[in-house]
Amino acid sequence: MLRIIDARTGVPVDAAPARRGLTRVEAHAPGFDTGALRVLLVTDLLVRALELGGTPVWAVLHGHRDQPELRAGAAALGIRPLEDSREVGHGLGEKQVIHVVAEDGVSPDGVRVAVAPVHAESPAPLTGADPVALRLALLTPPRSRPVRLDTVALTEAHDTLVRWRRAVADWARHPSRPIPDGVRTELRGAWEDDLDVPRVLRLLTRVETEPDIPDGARFETYAYADRLLGLDLTRDLGSLA
Incomplete structure (x- = not known):
């Protein structure tokens, strides 16, 4: 079972705490740069790992600027499409929410996965x-x-x-x-x-x-x-x- 370190607490937690329960993964990318693409890439890896373990996953993008550029860059890197957070609510049967965010970024309550910056x-x-x-x-x-x-x-x-x-x-x-x-x-x-x-x-x-x-x-x-x-x-x- 996938366990991920919660950046808020430093403690490993189950990424899918309930068998077959839905895990929602939210990528927080406020603008388009290489650091944002790294956040989306970690989100993609997390989704893939959960799916390989048989967990249903719902992947969402929080990005209120440069959305077309973010999505085009993500597609070029082979990152699978993310739903727009402004168009979705809570998922039926949702058991876990994981926020993937830049190291110095902010996110709502929930498990937080921090991603270090990119110097390009x-x-x-x-x-x-x-x-x-x-x-x-x-x-x-x-x-x-x-x-x-x-x-x-x-x-x-x-x-x-x-x-x-x-x-x-x-x-x-x-x-x-x-x-x-x-x-x-x-x-x-x-x-x-x-x-x-x-x-x-x-x-x-x-x-x-x-x-x-x-x-x-x-x-x-x-x-x-x-x-x-x-x-x-x-x-x-x-x-x-």
Whole structure:
């Protein structure tokens, strides 16, 4: 079960306290910048993790300025659409409300997930950048740590994506094998422990070179993890001779 640290209290809480009860996730992004996109990205990860655990989720955007830009930027990063908070009320059967907010932002009562700021070279978040590489660069540090987005970080993220996509396409040519039980347990344990995405990424790096894991199992591991990460790691399937 996913547990998330409430930034108000510093105490881990169940993200879905009632079995099959609805969890409402509210993203608070007052304007359009890279920090706001990081808030929306953490919201997207939280929604994905809850859904992977079988929890119904209702995702809502609180953003009264730059809504078109926010939504366009979110779509470019592969963030799934959020409903407009001005057009919705409380959800039927709602058991939990989680607010995802910038570190220095404010939110109503409820569980609060704080997201550290982004220090970017360019004030325009998507100018000249591969959106998926930007997504990976924002995912790599813990959400409590500020992100420095520069040419080096984006290049490293881009190179990792290229390498992983090529590897996944190659592994797909081998007979499928189940994800090793220990690897699956580690993956779920990482993202269910306060949404520890950096730990998920480290595990994928290990699986990439672990000699005892068959290639078919590597493929299934990466495809499974990508249901959370949203990096389109299977994009190049069929591209290799």
